[in-house]
Amino acid sequence: MTAERLHAAAVAAKRSVAAEAASEPRSGSPWEKTNKITPAIPRADLRRMAYGRRAESRKILVRHAGGETFGFEPTKLPRCARCGQPVDTGVGVMTDGEKARFTGTMLCGSIWACPTCSAIIRHERAHEVALAIGNHAEKLRQAAADQWQKEHEGQQLPPRLAVSEGFGYYLFGTLTLRHDKTMPLAMxxxxxxxxxTKMINGNPWKKAVERWKIRGFVRAIEVTYGQNGWHPHVHFVIFxxxxxxxxxxxxxxxxxxxxWKTMVKRVAKxxxxxxxxxxxxxxxxxxxxDLQFKAGKDAGTKAAEYITKVQGDKGAVTLSQEIARGDIKDGRAGSVNPFQLLDAGCLGLSDFQREDLWLEYWQATLRRRCITWSRGLxxxxxxxxxxxxELAEKxxxxxxxxxxGYVVPNKVYKDVRKRTPELLADALEAAEHEDWQEVARLLPGGVILNDEQQDMIADGEAKPGDFLPGIATGIDTVSGLI
Known part of the structure; x- marks a missing residue:
């Protein structure tokens, strides 16, 4: 049995235990609240939404690149409009028994304008912030422990200095500017x-770093749209x-x-x-x-001060997610995040208005950095x-x-991707439960792979497309043909 097969078996066993445990109340109060994000929308539905929005974005960008929008000259198709297209012979459906994904397709890696890549990248960026917060707390604990041992040579370290939970000091903030509907997002x-950039440079900032013992920062940009037009704002966490x-x-x-006021006035000229x-x-x-101080166990090794903000009905958002996960957050009352502009009927806008706004957003964010860290942090x-x-590909x-477990011909995959993209999400949902017959029903014309074929791919001896009919592999694939 390969390592991959052992891993899948372990995940399946874990899922079985978890399902059984979920049927009983936890200790203490029945169904007591736990420290987990519990979105109102199930993950499978969020994925369907992301695939549908990616297809809608692609249609808009294809029309734009073809010169169909506003009479523009035809241009090269943007990379984010090509996200998900096949790059090999045949598209594989892979699962570890818990999560599923497609293989042999390209990822555009756009955190701004791709609903699917953005979710992947922001999820990983949130983990990075959480890791940094935990490591920072541990470094402060170690420094305090070293100092204590110097002053109390030969004595046992106090329990409070043995764990990093009580360490870590952070400033979480949001910076905004005045905006209205007459202002283009690019501006x-x-x-x-x-x-x-001007605020965190120059001698005044250097003095602030020394005065308040600033170790570094993570900065993220969030954009929403509402009755007052585009609203870009900065989220940051200062260590x-x-x-x-x-x-x-x-x-x-x-x-x-x-x-902040001084610097914005300066650039606004x-x-x-x-x-x-x-x-x-x-x-x-x-x-x-808006500046909030977070300290001690509430912002330590688990990267939390758990309830930093509540995003409507989406549940609690951790400190690291508030910085990085602009894709799971609705705007404030009466406003939406840009991906919602890809939904029909959003804010009562016409299709033309939504398309216009999406193109404006895509162009304004092109080649911009969404999440940055201070140098060396x-x-x-x-x-x-x-x-x-790189993060998306990793x-x-x-x-x-x-x-x-399944390989689908490029033609079938491309047709579904273009016309009924939500079926791609449904196929991944079925693959996560290893229901390959359902995957084959959703993506017909492919091959369900047997154990030997799966192991050959895992060992690098074959590619998924090698097992499609008509591909010369020397291996009988008829038994798996759908």
């Missing part, structure tokens, strides 16, 4: 990015190497607000309306900054430094544990 996004009392927290809040007057994007005192916190595309790599 407001540019203003907020340049304002942030602190020391505690801040109430007065220090207030001082830092006031300093950051004033510096470059943005003019058609009549030549400047746009007023400068934030006010009430809405310019990833290395300091022992987090691997990968680009978005998360969906064919080398991950799992076995290819």
């Amino acid at each position: 407001t996004l540019d203003a907020i990015l340049k304002g942030w 602190l190497d020391g505690d801040l009392d109430d007065d220090q927290q207030q001082d830092m809040h006031d300093w950051m607000l004033e510096r 470059a943005y003019k309306k058609q009549d030549g007057n400047p746009y007023n994007v400068a934030p006010n005192d009430e809405h310019g900054i 990833k290395e300091d916190m022992e987090v691997e430094d990968l680009e978005d595309e 998360a969906e790599s064919d080398e991950l544990p799992g076995l290819v």
